[in-house]
Structures are given as C-alpha cells and as structure tokens.
Amino acid sequence: MARVRGRDLRDAMAFVREGHGAEAAERVLQAVDPDVRGALADLRDVEWYDLGLLQRFLVTAGTLLAGNDEDFYRRQGFFAGQRQKAAFIGPMVSEPEVRMKMAPTVWRMFYDVGRLVVTGQTAREATSQIWDFPATRELCARFRGIWEGIISEGVRRVAEERRCVRRGDPCCELYVHPPPAGGGPGDPRAEGA
Numbered sequence: 001m002a003r004v005r006g007r008d009l010r011d012a013m014a015f016v017r018e019g020h021g022a023e024a025a026e027r028v029l030q031a032v033d034p035d036v037r038g039a040l041a042d043l044r045d046v047e048w049y050d051l052g053l054l055q056r057f058l059v060t061a062g063t064l065l066a067g068n069d070e071d072f073y074r075r076q077g078f079f080a081g082q083r084q085k086a087a088f089i090g091p092m093v094s095e096p097e098v099r100m101k102m103a104p105t106v107w108r109m110f111y112d113v114g115r116l117v118v119t120g121q122t123a124r125e126a127t128s129q130i131w132d133f134p135a136t137r138e139l140c141a142r143f144r145g146i147w148e149g150i151i152s153e154g155v156r157r158v159a160e161e162r163r164c165v166r167r168g169d170p171c172c173e174l175y176v177h178p179p180p181a182g183g184g185p186g187d188p189r190a191e192g193a
Contacts, residue, residue: 002051002133002134003112003113004110005045005046005049006043006046007045007084008054009039009049011079013040014079015076015079016061019075024064027064028061032057033056036053039053040053051111055138058139062138071141072141073141074144074145074159077142077146078146078148078149080145080149081145081147081148081149081150082149085149092105092106093106096123099126099150100121117129124178127175127176128147129163129174130173140164143159144161144174155178156179157178157179158177159175160177161173161174162174
C-alpha cells in the first residue's frame with residue numbers, strides 16, 4: 001500500500017478552502033466517501049495515510065469545483081509546493097545544488113513509495129524522474145504543480161511532462177523551465193495559475 005504524509009492531505013484541503021471558500025470545502029467533504037471523510041477529520045501532519053485518500057479527495061474536489069480540469073490538480077500542486085517550501089523544506093530546496101542533493105530526502109518525507117531522481121538542474125531549470133510510483137492523471141498534474149511551486153522564485157516556472165508511466169514509459173519525467181517569451185494561452189504567469 002502506497003502512503004502519503006498527512007501534511008500533503010492537509011495542503012490539498014487547504015487549497016480547496018483558501019481557493020474556493022469554506023462552503024466549497026464543506027461540499028467536497030460531504031461528497032467524498034465516509035471513510036475518506038473520517039480519515040480527513042483527524043489528520044496529523046507526520047502520520048502516514050493511504051495514498052488513495054489523497055487521490056479520492058483530489059478527484060472529488062476537482063470534479064465538483066473544476067469539472068475535473070487537469071489544471072485544477074496542477075494549481076493544487078503549486079499551492080502545496082509553495083506552502084511546503086515556506087513552512088519547512090525551504091532550506092532543502094533554496095539552491096539548485098542543494099535541491100538536487102536533497103530531492104530524494106524531500107520525496108521520502110512525503111511518500112513511502114517510489115523514488116525521485118533529479119538528473120539535471122540549474123538556477124533556471126530542472127529535470128526530475130519519478131520511478132516506481134502509482135501514477136494517475138491527477139497525481140501527475142499535481143506533481144507538475146509541486147515542482148513549479150518549489151522552483152518558482154520571481155518568475156513562475158513551467159513543468160512539462162516528457163515521459164509518463166501511464167503512457168508506457170519506465171518513469172515519469174518532468175522538465176521545469178522558464179515560461180516561453182510572450183506567454184499565450186495557458187501561460188502560467190496568468191492570473192490564478
């Protein structure tokens with residue numbers, strides 16, 4: 001069974017509450033299965049919880065609040081990455097060299113399955129691979145957002161999925177880089193991104 005820290009679940013719930021309001025958060029809680037609702041009622045940041053709880057919460061929230069739009073999960077990930085960086089992982093992700101070295105440790109702080117390998121990183125961009133993790137559409141979008149949230153300083157970075165186990169690749173690979181000049185539709189610098 002794949003597990004996730006309560007902190008990750010708490011960040012997903014905070015995104016709904018802070019981004020969509022207390023009424024929306026209550027609607028999501030009423031819509032999730034009773035076992036998910038019960039687990040979310042008494043979260044502890046450092047405890048381990050079934051990863052399925054996060055997946056089920058995200059799908060329910062995304063369906064109710066965003067029509068299951070993939071960008072909802074990416075924005076939730078960005079929110080979580082920024083929050084976690086501000087709360088306690090900041091020193092471990094502040095500089096490219098440190099981030100590259102500490103990435104596997106940060107991964108293990110949140111997930112007890114899979115592994116994160118950073119294959120290249122500069123101050124402006126990074127390439128990472130996630131191996132042996134039960135990927136889903138929602139979690140993949142969320143990880144793109146997490147990387148964007150962790151690496152973005154000043155100008156928001158864009159995470160691009162180059163490979164994914166859902167397409168038959170051996171790992172999921174994300175390339176994080178500055179947005180293209182001029183932006184355009186879907187520009188992550190846009191309001192609400």
